[in-house]
Amino acid sequence: MENKAPREADHPEEVLDLVNENDEVIGSTTRKDIYAQGLRNYRVIHAFIINDEGKLWIPRRVGSKKLYPNGLDYSIAGHVESGETYTEGLIKEAKEEVGLDLTKTPYKEIGRFSPHMHAVHCFQHVYEISSNEVPDYSHDDFSGFEWLPPKEIIDRYNEGEVGKEDIPEVIRLCYLS
Numbered sequence: 001m002e003n004k005a006p007r008e009a010d011h012p013e014e015v016l017d018l019v020n021e022n023d024e025v026i027g028s029t030t031r032k033d034i035y036a037q038g039l040r041n042y043r044v045i046h047a048f049i050i051n052d053e054g055k056l057w058i059p060r061r062v063g064s065k066k067l068y069p070n071g072l073d074y075s076i077a078g079h080v081e082s083g084e085t086y087t088e089g090l091i092k093e094a095k096e097e098v099g100l101d102l103t104k105t106p107y108k109e110i111g112r113f114s115p116h117m118h119a120v121h122c123f124q125h126v127y128e129i130s131s132n133e134v135p136d137y138s139h140d141d142f143s144g145f146e147w148l149p150p151k152e153i154i155d156r157y158n159e160g161e162v163g164k165e166d167i168p169e170v171i172r173l174c175y176l177s
Contacts, residue, residue: 015029019041019042020041023043040115042122043089045086045126048128048174049135051131056148056153058074058153060072060143060146061163062140062143072161076090078096078097086125090125097142099135106129111170121166124170126174154176
C-alpha cells in the first residue's frame with residue numbers, strides 16, 4: 001500500500017478575521033497571508049494558569065514548531081478564527097492544548113491589548129485560570145513545563161531565553177504593573 005503525504009486540501013487553511021483599530025471586523029484572510037504580509041490587525045487569545053503561590057504554568061514548545069521551536073509559551077494560546085469570539089477561541093484552545101473544559105472550570109479575563117496602544121504584535125485578550133494541578137497538556141504542542149514567578153520569566157527573556165515574543169510585555173501588563 002502506498003503511503004501518501006497529506007495534501008494541503010486535506011487541511012483547510014485557517015481563516016482569521018481582520019479588524020480595525022477598534023477591534024471591529026473589517027474582513028478576513030488566511031493565517032498564511034497574515035503572516036506573509038506581516039499584518040498585525042488580527043485576534044488571538046492567551047491564558048495563564050496560575051497556582052496558589054502566584055507562579056505561572058509555562059510550557060515549552062516542541063522542537064518541531066515552525067515559530068519559536070523549544071521556546072517558552074503561554075499556558076494556552078491560539079488564533080481567534082473567523083466568526084469566533086475571543087471567549088469561544090479560549091474555550092476551544094483550552095480543550096485542545098491542555099484538556100481543560102472551561103464550561104466547567106472558572107476563568108477570568110485579565111487584559112485586552114492592541115498593537116496600537118501596547119507593545120504587542122496583534123489584538124489579544126488575556127485570561128487567567130487558577131489551578132495547582134498540571135494540566136493534561138498536548139505532547140504534540142509542548143515538550144515540558146515549569147511553574148515560574150512572573151518576574152523570573154521576564155528575567156529569562158532578558159538573559160536570552162527564547163519564546164513567544166509578547167510574553168514578557170503581557171506579563172508586565174498583567175502581573176507587574
